[in-house]
Amino acid sequence: MNVLLYGHNPAPSIVAAQQLDDSHIRLYKRRDEEIVQEDVEFFPFLFLSQPSFLAGYDRKHWLKDLAGSNSFRTLAVFTRWSDLWEAIRIILEKERTTTARRLEGYTDAESLHVRPDPVGQYLMQSGSTLFKGMEFTDLRRMQISVLTGPPSRSARAFDEPILAVALSDTTGWEIVLDAHKSGEAGLLAELTHVIRERDPDVLEGHRIFEHDLAVLLRRSDHHERPLSIGRDGSEARLLQGRWAGQESDHEASLADIAGRHVVDTSLLAEVYDFSRRSLDSLDLGTLATHFGASGRRVQFSGHPAFLWKEDPRRAHTLVLQNVHDIRLISDYLSPSSFYLTQMVPLSYGVVARTGSAVKIESLLLREYLRQKHSVPRPGHGTQTTGGYADVFLTGVFEKIVLADVESLYPSIILQRNIRPATDELGIFSALLRDLVALRLEAKRSMAAAATVAGRAKLDALQSSFKILINSFYGYLAYSRALFNDFAKADEITKTGQALLRKILGQIELHNGQVVEVDTDGVYFIAPDNVEGVEAETLLVDRISSSLPEGIELIPSGRYRKMLSYKKKNYALLGYDGTLTIRGSALVSRSMERFLRRFLRLAVSNLLDENIAGLHTLYATFHSDIAHHRWEALDFCRTETIHDPFSVYEREIGEGKRNPAAAYEVARRAGRIVKPGEKVSYYVTGTSAGVKVSENCRLAEEWDPHFPDENTAYYLGRLEETAAKFEIFFNPEDFRKIFTVDDLFGFDPAGVRIVTRRMVPEEAPPSPDPQETDEFRIWLGES
DNA sequence: AGCTGTGGCAGGGAGG
DNA sequence: CCTCCCTGCCAC
Numbered sequence: 115m116n117v118l119l120y121g122h123n124p125a126p127s128i129v130a131a132q133q134l135d136d137s138h139i140r141l142y143k144r145r146d147e148e149i150v151q152e153d154v155e156f157f158p159f160l161f162l163s164q165p166s167f168l169a170g171y172d173r174k175h176w177l178k179d180l181a182g183s184n185s186f187r188t189l190a191v192f193t194r195w196s197d198l199w200e201a202i203r204i205i206l207e208k209e210r211t212t213t214a215r216r217l218e219g220y221t222d223a224e225s226l227h228v229r230p231d232p233v234g235q236y237l238m239q240s241g242s243t244l245f246k247g248m249e250f251t252d253l254r255r256m257q258i259s260v261l262t263g264p265p266s267r268s269a270r271a272f273d274e275p276i277l278a279v280a281l282s283d284t285t286g287w288e289i290v291l292d293a294h295k296s297g298e299a300g301l302l303a304e305l306t307h308v309i310r311e312r313d314p315d316v317l318e319g320h321r322i323f324e325h326d327l328a329v330l331l332r333r334s335d336h337h338e339r340p341l342s343i344g345r346d347g348s349e350a351r352l353l354q355g356r357w358a359g360q361e362s363d364h365e366a367s368l369a370d371i372a373g374r375h376v377v378d379t380s381l382l383a384e385v386y387d388f389s390r391r392s393l394d395s396l397d398l399g400t401l402a403t404h405f406g407a408s409g410r411r412v413q414f415s416g417h418p419a420f421l422w423k424e425d426p427r428r429a430h431t432l433v434l435q436n437v438h439d440i441r442l443i444s445d446y447l448s449p450s451s452f453y454l455t456q457m458v459p460l461s462y463g464v465v466a467r468t469g470s471a472v473k474i475e476s477l478l479l480r481e482y483l484r485q486k487h488s489v490p491r492p493g494h495g496t497q498t499t500g501g502y503a504d505v506f507l508t509g510v511f512e513k514i515v516l517a518d519v520e521s522l523y524p525s526i527i528l529q530r531n532i533r534p535a536t537d538e539l540g541i542f543s544a545l546l547r548d549l550v551a552l553r554l555e556a557k558r559s560m561a562a563a564a565t566v567a568g569r570a571k572l573d574a575l576q577s578s579f580k581i582l583i584n585s586f587y588g589y590l591a592y593s594r595a596l597f598n599d600f601a602k603a604d605e606i607t608k609t610g611q612a613l614l615r616k617i618l619g620q621i622e623l624h625n626g627q628v629v630e631v632d633t634d635g636v637y638f639i640a641p642d643n644v645e646g647v648e649a650e651t652l653l654v655d656r657i658s659s660s661l662p663e664g665i666e667l668i669p670s671g672r673y674r675k676m677l678s679y680k681k682k683n684y685a686l687l688g689y690d691g692t693l694t695i696r697g698s699a700l701v702s703r704s705m706e707r708f709l710r711r712f713l714r715l716a717v718s719n720l721l722d723e724n725i726a727g728l729h730t731l732y733a734t735f736h737s738d739i740a741h742h743r744w745e746a747l748d749f750c751r752t753e754t755i756h757d758p759f760s761v762y763e764r765e766i767g768e769g770k771r772n773p774a775a776a777y778e779v780a781r782r783a784g785r786i787v788k789p790g791e792k793v794s795y796y797v798t799g800t801s802a803g804v805k806v807s808e809n810c811r812l813a814e815e816w817d818p819h820f821p822d823e824n825t826a827y828y829l830g831r832l833e834e835t836a837a838k839f840e841i842f843f844n845p846e847d848f849r850k851i852f853t854v855d856d857l858f859g860f861d862p863a864g865v866r867i868v869t870r871r872m873v874p875e876e877a878p879p880s881p882d883p884q885e886t887d888e889f890r891i892w893l894g895e896s
Numbered sequence: 897a898g899c900t901g902t903g904g905c906a907g908g909g910a911g912g
Numbered sequence: 913c914c915t916c917c918c919t920g921c922c923a924c
Contacts, residue, residue, distance in 0.1 A: 391922075471900045471901095497901065499902075500901070586900095590900090591901050592899085593900095632904095632923060633902090633903085633923080635924080680904080682922070698920085702906080704907095705921095754921090769910095771919075772919090774920095775908085806909090
């Protein structure tokens with residue numbers, strides 16, 4: 115086991131060091147021609163030099179002992195105490211001789227100097243190592259929800275007082291602390307007491323960093339009362355990023371509670387939804403419903419502070435419902451992070467909030483440090499290619515089969531033995547190979563698991579393997595990755611493109627008609643002689659067998675009908691009647707709700723070939739708009755603010771970007787919007803051609819008694835949206851359907867949905883370096 | 897403070 | 913009108 119020495123400075127010039135006791139070391143540093151000494155505490159990592167120490171520890175104590183461990187910078191790695199001076203000598207030597215690119219046998223100090231963080235992450239493995247052998251259910255998880263308000267005119271958002279705090283934990287215990295009873299300061303004191311008494315390992319909340327902990331810390335500060343909820347009695351700390359509120363998507367606030375892990379269910383939900391795109395919103399209530407929250411639920415749309423005043427009993431139920439929801443969401447989403455923690459040298463709280471590149475890198479680093487091998491610096495450059503996407507047919511089609519290449523990029527990496535050029539130890543592919551094998555094993559055991567709980571655990575395990583496996587490719591093209599390799603990333607995507615083109619050829623060879631292809635999957639019309647699941651599966655299997663070893667094409671969906679519109683934009687009608695719509699042109703959260711509804715109904719009608727329905731739909735919407743038969747939520751547009759106002763204004767000034775309604779409307783309403791916040795606005799004025807950024811108001815300002823939305827503009831929006839259907843009809847039919855001018859009634863007779871064959875894009879016979887004979891043989895081309 | 901990628905569509909503003 | 917460029921959102 116390694117011992118790590120660290121200091122406060124990124125690269126202190128250490129000339130000597132002396133061990134004082136089990137947790138302190140005295141460093142002698144050169145500073146301005148004179149030697150100064152500094153005593154450094156390196157708890158808890160010395161702890162790890164003798165793992166046998168852990169044997170007698172119970173969980174409560176070692177978690178406490180791991181308190182506050184990530185605030186130091188790195189210096190060197192060595193295995194035995196006797197190596198300390200040797201490590202320092204070599205590093206000093208290194209600093210003198212700039213020619214040596216690598217320290218034989220030791221971690222390259224230059225790299226550590228440039229990027230101290232990764233080793234900091236490595237240090238965190240202390241936590242994760244200790245999670246080994248634990249079950250998710252062993253954790254004591256506490257849920258928290260802080261109710262604030264009501265918003266006052268003068269106060270900033272965070273100065274709103276706390277009304278109540280709800281807490282619950284995995285033992286079934288729950289409580290609502292009420293500021294009415296003992297005042298806000300009393301509530302905070304009670305909260306501190308309760309948390310330390312219940313002593314949770316994990317504190318869970320929904321937007322817990324942005325909201326609950328931020329509020330608690332601010333109000334504690336206001337009352338000049340420490341929020342001592344650390345396991346060692348220390349205060350919770352808010353780590354404010356240096357660039358907070360500058361050029362980032364989210365407010366950078368992270369809270370650090372010694373000896374406890376903080377998990378934000380909204381982040382977990384974001385990751386969960388990223389791959390599924392099935393959720394309308396990531397609100398607590400929406401998520402809880404998605405995960406099957408049962409029973410009668412308290413619904414309240416206004417600011418909960420008002421409910422607290424008007425109906426305390428219901429408000430009480432509402433805040434408790436919040437913590438129940440948090441627990442439910444966490445029950446589903448956090449186990450995979452928990453099991454990841456057993457594989458990755460990062461602590462649970464960190465695993466739950468960091469991205470996958472960090473996790474891959476931590477694994478690579480762990481092995482490099484273990485082998486005491488130098489670590490490369492990130493390479494410069496960019497990736498030039500990505501996935502292959504194309505649409506061959508537009509219109510409505512039947513008997514659709516979706517065939518996917520299983521784990522396309524991981525398979526290519528393994529089969530083509532791709533690894534970053536800087537990975538001298540060859541850890542990259544070995545790691546991936548192991549993870550794939552482990553995942554298969556977990557999936558096999560899952561199928562054989564006897565209990566529901568056992569299956570759930572193995573499912574969490576295999577899904578955490580999956581997260582890692584799928585990140586290997588992305589890691590290569592990540593500009594800040596230590597082991598990045600853009601050329602190799604390109605090699606992977608180009609190989610993927612070649613495979614897809616080969617699959618397209620094979621499908622056509624078997625008389626299937628390809629409708630759409632995107633990266634690793636193909637939608638095609640099954641050939642006439644292929645009827646039913648078995649026949650379709652057989653066909654896909656046959657095509658799969660023509661592919662290289664280890665590249666598997668699998669049937670992954672079959673649909674009664676498909677509407678193909680543009681690349682990455684289509685709709686599917688399942689054999690069970692479910693309608694799925696994909697693509698930013700057809701479904702988008704930024705699109706006005708009435709247009710989303712219109713599109714969904716129109717697509718549905720089109721798939722049913724209900725032309726009369728389509729016409730009625732258009733006419734109805736047209737009339738509703740013209741007569742203001744709607745509410746602001748129907749026609750407002752909701753956008754997420756990504757840049758701070760300062761950046762927006764600067765870039766406008768520099769002419770780098772144009773005025774945007776979302777920012778302008780917030781500015782005019784005097785609202786301070788921070789990155790990550792959403793703004794809902796609608797368009798005012800009287801003509802369709804108005805400049806939106808100058809004619810818009812906040813959605814909440816709309817008054818149904820004096821509707822001032824721009825009817826001409828919104829009729830125009832309807833028309834623009836209807837125009838998307840032009841491609842599905844011939845011009846006369848299109849005009850006939852999408853008009854309100856039908857004095858003599860509408861007759862759908864003779865209207866046919868048009869199918870169009872898209873001109874295939876110039877498929878470059880890619881002059882890749884990959885287009886070698888060896889590659890062609892691998893691909894199976896003669 | 898921490899941060900995976902490319903490809904694609906829509907909508908708006910500015911300027912020709 | 914058109915084209916260019918930007919942002920935002922989405923597919924994979």
